[in-house]
Amino acid sequence: MATATLGRRGKAAPFRTRERRRANLRALLYLSPWIVGFGVFFAYPLISTVYFSFQRYDMFTLEPVGLLNWKYFLRDDAAWTSIKNTLWLVVVMVPLRVVFGLGVAQLVTKLKAGAGVFRTIFYLPSLVPLVAGTLGFVYLLNPGTGPVQAILGAVGIPSPDWFGDPAWSKWGLTLLALWSVGDLMVIFMAALLDVPKQLYEAAALDGASAWQQFTRITLPVIRPVVMFSAVTGVIQTLQYFTQAMVAARVASGATDSAGSVFTPGYPDGSTLTFPEWLFQEGFRDFAMGYACVLALILFAVSMIFTLILLRQFRGFSEEEA
Amino acid sequence: MTATLAPETIARRPAASTRSPRGRALLYWIAKHAIAVALSIMFLGPLVFIILTAFMSNRQALTSQLWPQTWNWSNFADIFEKAPLLTWISNTVMYSVLATAFMLVSSIPVAYALAKFRFRGRKLAFLLVITTMMLPPQVVAVPIYLVWARFHLTGTLWPLIIPMLLGDAFSIFLLRQFLVTIPREYSDAARVDGCGEFRTLIRVILPMARPAIAAVGLFQFFFCWNDYYGPLLYAGTDQSHWTLSLGLAAFKSQHSTQWNLTMAATILAMAPVIVVFFFAQKVFIEGVKLTGVK
Numbered sequence: 036m037a038t039a040t041l042g043r044r045g046k047a048a049p050f051r052t053r054e055r056r057r058a059n060l061r062a063l064l065y066l067s068p069w070i071v072g073f074g075v076f077f078a079y080p081l082i083s084t085v086y087f088s089f090q091r092y093d094m095f096t097l098e099p100v101g102l103l104n105w106k107y108f109l110r111d112d113a114a115w116t117s118i119k120n121t122l123w124l125v126v127v128m129v130p131l132r133v134v135f136g137l138g139v140a141q142l143v144t145k146l147k148a149g150a151g152v153f154r155t156i157f158y159l160p161s162l163v164p165l166v167a168g169t170l171g172f173v174y175l176l177n178p179g180t181g182p183v184q185a186i187l188g189a190v191g192i193p194s195p196d197w198f199g200d201p202a203w204s205k206w207g208l209t210l211l212a213l214w215s216v217g218d219l220m221v222i223f224m225a226a227l228l229d230v231p232k233q234l235y236e237a238a239a240l241d242g243a244s245a246w247q248q249f250t251r252i253t254l255p256v257i258r259p260v261v262m263f264s265a266v267t268g269v270i271q272t273l274q275y276f277t278q279a280m281v282a283a284r285v286a287s288g289a290t291d292s293a294g295s296v297f298t299p300g301y302p303d304g305s306t307l308t309f310p311e312w313l314f315q316e317g318f319r320d321f322a323m324g325y326a327c328v329l330a331l332i333l334f335a336v337s338m339i340f341t342l343i344l345l346r347q348f349r350g351f352s353e354e355e356a
Numbered sequence: 357m358t359a360t361l362a363p364e365t366i367a368r369r370p371a372a373s374t375r376s377p378r379g380r381a382l383l384y385w386i387a388k389h390a391i392a393v394a395l396s397i398m399f400l401g402p403l404v405f406i407i408l409t410a411f412m413s414n415r416q417a418l419t420s421q422l423w424p425q426t427w428n429w430s431n432f433a434d435i436f437e438k439a440p441l442l443t444w445i446s447n448t449v450m451y452s453v454l455a456t457a458f459m460l461v462s463s464i465p466v467a468y469a470l471a472k473f474r475f476r477g478r479k480l481a482f483l484l485v486i487t488t489m490m491l492p493p494q495v496v497a498v499p500i501y502l503v504w505a506r507f508h509l510t511g512t513l514w515p516l517i518i519p520m521l522l523g524d525a526f527s528i529f530l531l532r533q534f535l536v537t538i539p540r541e542y543s544d545a546a547r548v549d550g551c552g553e554f555r556t557l558i559r560v561i562l563p564m565a566r567p568a569i570a571a572v573g574l575f576q577f578f579f580c581w582n583d584y585y586g587p588l589l590y591a592g593t594d595q596s597h598w599t600l601s602l603g604l605a606a607f608k609s610q611h612s613t614q615w616n617l618t619m620a621a622t623i624l625a626m627a628p629v630i631v632v633f634f635f636a637q638k639v640f641i642e643g644v645k646l647t648g649v650k
Contacts, residue, residue, distance in 0.1 A: 058473065058475055059475045059476055061469075061473065061475075061553065062469050062473045062478070063475075065465040065466060065468060065469035065473070066465075066466050066469050066470075066481060068462040068463075068465070068466060068521065068522045068523045069462070069463075069466040069481075069485070069522065069523040069525075069528065071522050072462075072519065072522025072523050073484065073488065075519075075522065076496065076500060076519055076522065077488050077496060079499070080496035080498075080499035080500050080503075081495070081496055083498075083499035084495070084496060084498060084499055087499065094502070094505065139395065142388065142391060142392060142395070143392070145388055146388055146389065146392055147385065147388075148389060149392075153392045153395075153396060154641075155637065156396045156399055156400060157395065157396070157399055158640075158641070159399065159400075159403070159630065159633070160399055160402070160403070162578070162630060162633050162640075163403070163626050163629070163630075164581065164582035164601060164604075164625050164626060164629060165582055165584060165601075166582070166584050166601040166604050166605050166625070167601075167604060167623075167625045170604065170605075170608070170618060170619075171402050171405075171406045171619070172402065174405075174406070174409065174615055174618070175405055175406075179418065179420070180417065180418050180419065180420060180615060181405075181420065182405050182422050184420055185420040185421075185422065214398075214399065214402060218644050218647070221644040221645060221648075222644060222645065222647060222648030223648075225645040225648060226648065260648050264648065267490070270490050270492075273492055274492040274493070274494065276494075276584075276585050277584040277585060280584070280588075280605075281584065281605045284605060284606075284609065285605070285608050285609070288608075288609055310492060313494050313497075314494065314497075314585075314588075314589070317497065317498050317501075318497075318501065318589060323498050323502075326497075327498050330494060330495045330496070330497065330498060331495075333492055333494060333495055334491065334492075334495040337490065337491050337492055337495065338487075338491070340490075341486070341487055341490040341491065344486070344490065345483055345486060345487070
């Protein structure tokens with residue numbers, strides 16, 4: 036905008052720098068809430084987290100302990116369990132969600148009758164509040180009470196004790212994630228509808244099958260969108276917290292009342308995710324220095340994926356304005 | 357999962373078995389819609405079972421029967437006696453409304469500047485917005501918690517509301533993505549008419565950005581309505597500060613194993629979201645599209 040003004044006036048250099056300075060100041064004014072927020076809620080706490088990672092702190096006494104917290108991490112079995120579980124979710128849940136979301140989106144774009152109704156139905160579960168959806172799934176998949184047992188039994192398949200069996204609990208969470216795939220579906224539908232129609236017409240003339248059209252035309256064209264969704268999916272999964280917490284809490288029947296202790300991860304640590312363990316250490320056991328070690332590890336891993344994402348954005352933001 | 361490959365596989369199979377192209381198209385049509393119906397049952401099934409269970413008696417809810425023997429409407433009255441639901445609802449509404457209002461006031465100017473101003477560090481600012489949007493909130497949770505504790509605000513929901521006055525990275529990002537698409541000519545025309553930058557934003561850009569603002573506002577509102585991590589961290593053990601999500605997660609364990617009442621409370625938490633969605637479906641879908649990058 037400032038350059039547009041410049042162009043019109045076409046004044047000499049000193050004037051131009053003053054114009055530019057005014058434009059910078061104006062931007063600063065508009066951005067000021069975010070700049071303050073960035074400092075207070077991001078930059079300061081990040082530096083502070085590094086500082087606390089070398090301290091023992093329980094909100095009462097602060098004691099420098101050097102690398103003790105970091106050494107403890109290497110021996111902390113629960114932390115490694117949570118890393119394994121989080122990795123499982125990244126490797127299994129994220130790809131399944133992307134593939135399923137893409138499949139559903141492809142199906143809806145191909146429907147002639149009732150596409151709008153189907154789109155609404157498929158999208159609806161992704162709006163259900165996480166806690167409510169998780170509660171529903173724990174009930175539905177509960178072998179004693181839920182209908183899934185009854186339905187599978189009728190077909191002759193024995194139903195596992197989903198959220199009560201360490202071998203199946205993460206699959207239960209995966210089913211929940213696939214159920215709420217609607218947001219991905221909408222993103223993929225938008226991308227699929229943007230693929231130029233002529234490409235398909237030309238391919239059909241050449242006798243390409245539907246599968247060939249999908250792999251040779253659709254996938255290459257929508258690849259950036261799929262990649263973007265996969266990477267954001269990984270980043271979101273690194274934060275996976277609510278569903279695991281609620282499922283474990285409800286399935287274990289643990290109470291919140293004072294005096295009783297609930298340790299996330301039921302059954303047998305199989306649903307313990309990394310952010311859950313960070314939360315537990317920092318805000319339930321008040322080992323805040325150690326929680327900062329876990330926070331920095333989470334920061335480092337998330338940052339790697341964020342950088343992958345930013346690289347995709349760089350070319351993208353240079354195009355306009 | 358198998359359904360993802362099905363449309364293409366099925367599309368080829370009839371090609372071998374039927375001769376006329378019209379018969380093939382018909383089979384293809386039937387196959388696609390059959391899969392869609394099957395998927396619909398899978399997507400709607402859990403919701404239907406939650407609703408059915410909410411009407412059952414407590415004893416029946418512990419069996420694997422699907423249909424309520426008697427429709428116990430009183431379950432929905434009972435849950436209000438079992439738990440301070442009204443308090444939780446009003447806390448949730450306060451959190452959601454204030455956070456959304458604060459977010460809009462602070463984030464719109466930021467998004468506008470990122471989308472339309474040229475200034476030094478513009479690209480860096482945008483990259484930092486994306487970075488803060490992507491990084492898990494747990495990364496910086498400890499020091500922020502300690503700051504709120506120093507102000508004696510832990511044990512309330514204010515630590516979740518006040519920061520919204522300083523903008524929300526995800527909302528800034530989405531609004532920016534929309535504002536970038538508004539052609540420059542509109543704001544240029546306003547300037548020729550003698551509008552200042554701020555009046556251009558209020559009079560010209562905001563009315564045009566109404567769908568995006570509505571979408572971002574709804575997303576924020578629902579994020580707060582559904583939020584579990586934030587209230588769990590800050591609301592503390594005093595139930596009078598709890599939100600609906602927090603109360604709901606604890607509901608079942610506090611009332612032995614009354615699945616019917618738990619499901620009734622679940623419906624209470626879902627209903628507003630679903631009702632609003634049906635009134636503002638288009639806004640939602642357009643908003644979700646903004647989150648995918650093109």
